[in-house]
Amino acid sequence: MTDLWQNAMDHAVALARKAGSVSVCLSFCLFIGEESVAAGEPCVLTDNPTWIVDPVDGTTNFVHGYPFVAVSIGFAVNRKLEFGVVYSCIEDKMYTARKGQGAFCNGQLLNVSDQKEISQSIIATEFGSNRDTEVVDKIFSSMRKILCLPIHGIRGVGTAATNMCLVASGCVEAYYEIGIHCWDIAAGAIIVTEAGGVLMDVDGGPLDLMSRRVVAANNKIIAERIVKEIDAFTPLRDDASTETED
Numbered sequence: 001m002t003d004l005w006q007n008a009m010d011h012a013v014a015l016a017r018k019a020g021s022v023s024v025c026l027s028f029c030l031f032i033g034e035e036s037v038a039a040g041e042p043c044v045l046t047d048n049p050t051w052i053v054d055p056v057d058g059t060t061n062f063v064h065g066y067p068f069v070a071v072s073i074g075f076a077v078n079r080k081l082e083f084g085v086v087y088s089c090i091e092d093k094m095y096t097a098r099k100g101q102g103a104f105c106n107g108q109l110l111n112v113s114d115q116k117e118i119s120q121s122i123i124a125t126e127f128g129s130n131r132d133t134e135v136v137d138k139i140f141s142s143m144r145k146i147l148c149l150p151i152h153g154i155r156g157v158g159t160a161a162t163n164m165c166l167v168a169s170g171c172v173e174a175y176y177e178i179g180i181h182c183w184d185i186a187a188g189a190i191i192v193t194e195a196g197g198v199l200m201d202v203d204g205g206p207l208d209l210m211s212r213r214v215v216a217a218n219n220k221i222i223a224e225r226i227v228k229e230i231d232a233f234t235p236l237r238d239d240a241s242t243e244t245e246d
């Protein structure tokens with residue numbers, strides 16, 4: 001039987017190669033994109049097939065020439081991700097994952113790290129974009145507590161999509177951040193789970209794509225260990241102005 005979404009995924013791969021020029025929509029699909037939402041389009045995830053796109057993830061990096069920028073294309077049906085494509089443009093790394101079929105980087109199968117000891121782990125996170133001192137204090141407090149568990153180190157390449165692919169690749173054990181948007185993490189989310197990893201909210205509950213909070217980890221042990229140390233806060237949801245009743 002023809003795999004309809006595989007065809008769509010191949011289309012996404014081809015488009016991601018044209019980094020920065022993504023303007024894609026099948027006629028029956030909805031679209032959530034950083035630029036379209038900034039232009040006033042709704043940001044609501046329904047059961048309809050929906051593209052969730054960030055044409056340039058790592059905008060600050062891009063502006064400064066810091067060499068990590070990604071195109072992120074997720075595709076959800078019935079609010080569940082069917083596939084994800086992240087193209088790390090400068091590195092020329094194409095990460096792909098189709099539900100139930102594994103995660104790949106340039107065609108090589110990806111597996112998360114099998115590390116269970118937090119003290120042997122590298123954790124990725126970011127300082128974020130919010131400069132309110134209360135928020136910055138919470139971000140530093142979380143980092144301080146996690147660093148002093150202790151862990152091997154903290155990293156972050158400035159793009160959520162790439163940070164998640166690094167979890168999928170086994171280079172870092174986990175990535176967490178508060179303040180990102182659904183288009184930053186949608187594609188990376190399925191790449192992480194297809195590589196064997198787990199996703200959760202920063203309070204340990206299930207991931208909510210619209211909540212602007214994410215923990216992606218190689219396993220539940222590491223995820224739950226860092227959740228204990230995160231000073232959580234609650235940014236305005238991505239779907240705040242468009243929430244519909246279920």
Ligand SMILES: Nc1ncnc2c1ncn2[C@@H]1O[C@H](CO)[C@@H](O)[C@H]1OP(=O)(O)O
Pocket residue numbers: 034054056057058059060126127128129158159160161177179180181184
């Ligand atoms: N207002 C903002 N400023 C900077 N980074 C932001 C942001 N909102 C979300 N992010 C995302 O957070 C991560 C870095 O902390 C990046 O994936 C970045 O995506 P962006 O480059 O597409 O904006």
Ligand SMILES: [Mg+2]
Pocket residue numbers: 034054056057058183184
């Ligand atoms: Mg982004």
